[in-house]
Amino acid sequence: MDYNPISITTALVILVVFGAVWIFFGWWLGRKNKSLDDFMLAGRNVGLAFAGATAMATWITSNTTLVAPQLTYELGVWGMVGYSLAALGLILFAPMAKRIKELMPEGYTCGDFIRVRYGKTAWIAFLVVSFCYAMGWLVSLGMAGGVLLNTLSGLSYHLGMTVILAICVGYTLLGGLRAVIATDYVQTIIIIVGVLIIGFVCYQTVGLEKVYDYNKEHHPELLNLLFPAAMMFLFNNIFFGLGEIFHSNVWWSRALAFRPGIGRKAYFMSGFLWLPIPIVAGFIALSAPVLGLYPDSSDMVGPMVAANLLGDIGAIFVFIVVFSALASSLDSLLAATSDLVTRDIYNGLINKKADKKTLHRISKLVILGLGFVTWLLCLPKITTLGALLNFTGAFVASTIWPIVLGLYQRRMSGDFVTAALVLGTVSGLIGYHTIGFYVAALFSCIVSFVICMIGLLVKNDNFDWQRLKSMEKTQ
DSSP states (O other): OOOOOOHHHHEEEEEEHHHHHHHHHHHHHHHTTHHHHHHHHHHOOOHHHHHHHHHHHHSSHHIIIIIIHHHHHHHHHHHHHHHHHHHHHHHHHHHHHHHHHHTTTOOOOHHHHHHHHHHHHHHHHHHHHHHHHHHHHHHHHHHHHHHHHHHHHHOOOOHHHHHHHHHHHHHHHHHHHHHHHHHHHHHHHHHHHHHHHHHHHHHTOOHHHHHHHHHHHOOGGOOOTOOHHHHHHHHHHHHHHHHHHHHHHHHHHHHHHTEEEETHHHHHHHHHHHHHHHHHHHHHHHTTTTTTTOOGGGGGHHHHHHHHHHHHHHHHHHHHHHHHHHHHHHHHHHHHHHHHHHIIIIIIIOOOOOOOOHHHHHHHHHHHHHHHHHHHHHHSSOOOOOHHHHHHHHHHGGGGGHHHHHHOTTOOHHHHHHOOOOHHHHHHHHHHTTTTTTGHHHHHHHHHHHHHHHHHHOOOOOOOTTTHTTTTOOO
């Protein structure tokens, strides 16, 4: 159904105002960036308030505000609960963040860790996995911006997607991670307040009892706790969330940017604060049939219900909340992926003698390039946000055990890690295409785990942790 509570003119005005504010903010903060460390890692001096806010805001993506309702709408209660358990990724990464900061105080990326810890072959395999995931996430965020504007205002998908990408690229380019973290702080406040207000209005207007009774009569499968696909999704999403956070430079760069002793506290705090957000978003989605709302695209069920409940003015509020969630992840991913390309590909493989001034300039060019490539890949819009995001689960779940064992176990060998990354990813992709999206991460994680366990039994790498502190170069 068509439902456009915001006029195209209003949508454009909001975009222009937000764009101008965020880009100016990026420029203003960027004036303090005097070095590569400032641009990539905010001077390695981020305190607890900003650290917790940026971790939470980055994890409350457009996927949380759009895909969590979509999966609840399609899979019912387990879709809601399963998505909320992605908070385990943040919570379990908390002690790892402390360990990362201690092991490699002068490191820049997760690629630095894989390169030194496991060697060049495993490093290249990891980079392939990481970039496939990063591009999948970037494209899903770009698509979300276009779909959001199109659903709420009727503005062209392509125009909306283009403008939102341009805004995020603009302030990330000007301010680096310092601007990303500062805007995340503001966006976190907007998101938390917004989701709580929307959830409260939905509860007051529709009510738990009415939602339950209506779905029990008309859509009983949504309340079925033995719904097989939904149960598989529950376990799949746990491993997907762990893999997303454990391997991604989005989270490693923050662990390295936080002050010593801050990372563990920040990730614990953000994980527990994030946990109820998908529950609220899921409840909103279960209210859609009660309100007679049946969206053409299920990934827009959340904003449609919220806009219906809050009216025209409320729809503007909904747009601002989802836009903030989208921007808080898109800017983080642009910055973190740029660091990975600059440090690991350019500095690690192309120009090993590049100085920090050159790397600073290359990093900015990479941000522009990533924005352009994302824009190109978003143009066709060939799938839904949920399908695209879960496709990447086959890649990231293969990294869980190589990362965890690499941080805490000297024995783990690079040869077996390479096999775990490649075969885990391949098995996940096979499961995705032959069974369904809800087993991709599960299959990938299991195969990777088995290979890593065999590696621990048959080979002893006896790694010297001091090599990470010195950040030795690749031969």
